[in-house]
Amino acid sequence: MTRQFHRPARLDPEVAEAIEGGEDPAVASELAHRTAQALVGGFPEPAGAPGPESEPITRQGVVAVVAAHGVDAVAELWADSPATTLPGALWRLFLVREWLRRDPALIARRYAVVVDLTEAGPEALARLEAALVEARPAPSPEQLRAALDRVLDGEAGSGAPGLAPLLAATADFLRALTAGSDPVWIEEDTDELAHRVTRRPQALPATADELDEAARRATALDLD
Template identity: 45%
Template sequence: MDGRDRPRRPAILDPAEAELIWGDSDPALASEAAHATANAVVFGPSHLAGDEPLAERVGRIIDAEGLDEIAGLWSRSPASTLPGALWRLYLLRAWLERDPETIATRFRGGTEHTTPVELREDDVENPRDAVVAPAPTVLGERLSQLFSGTDETELAGLLEEAAAFLRVLAAGTGSDPGWRTHDEEAAAPVTGRTGALTATAAELDDAAARARAGRLD
């Protein structure tokens, strides 16, 4: 994703396969592609075992394109879906890779103003386990591992940790709350909005709850 309007269409894909992925003229087709690739990237193409031909096509496309190109498909998906949640984790990983010193400084500042544990208070009478905000390098490693295969339980835990991490960062940003993850317009709805860090944290917590209930798809 180097500022191009859309990813390239590799020569090894036949027209039907390319249309499955880059069907911008058909929102339904684009949504299908986003969900299919999100499931295959995280859970493996075998997760699409109910549709073996689709699993094979998506597997070949992922091998040909790589994560950076495929992630662009997820940018228009709602935060409450698997591709929408992965898009937010992808942007966070990109920020960790591109600006580690800034993030480390903000994280240290955030831990001075907050406890390292984010209590989840959506159920006051029966609070769920506390979630520890991992250190930047630890979270970066876990995000990289995520895209090499996981399951719903592990994904939910990572979403919760990422949410806690963003809240700590928000507490350490001072007068500069910016999240300059990506220059592309596609990232702006997540990273450029007001209160981006805390808003994204809330979205990731919601996605985690859906994943634990088997409803993140």
């Protein structure tokens, strides 16, 4: 059985209390959305929100927690959110960023795809040229890591529409890794990054499809 993703608790008491309150599904969903919206920015900040003593969840507050403790201090709130929501999309970006941080050599090997065309005929070469014209270039691991850091550290603040290019670029990156090897993401249930997102069949292309849909929704102002 795939275990729930969990990192060592390094939370302020207020954030820890909010997560404990998240055991109620309705409160958990509200917390997930409010923290995601606050981190990304561009959403109105409500006068009150679920949290300790009904204090509002503000962008300044969430960014301060991330600066002090890392985004994993709030990311667990997003883990069960649907893929087509803002917290669900941020959870997938978080998993990719943690993977890039932990396994850079493995990812670099999977990214460095070499295609041998020495025996390819003219029809195969023509198909390749046509595919290259239509393809979106995948970012390098270093480029993607830097872009993910900016968003997940709360530096971007451009709102959901501004997140769309990163969602699409991450999808392209995951597909590039799949082309170079196989669709497996995390191989073992005991891995600290094991989660229903990372351990399912066809995990990389499935997540890429979800991120593309999230990017479409973000562009259409329908990702919240």
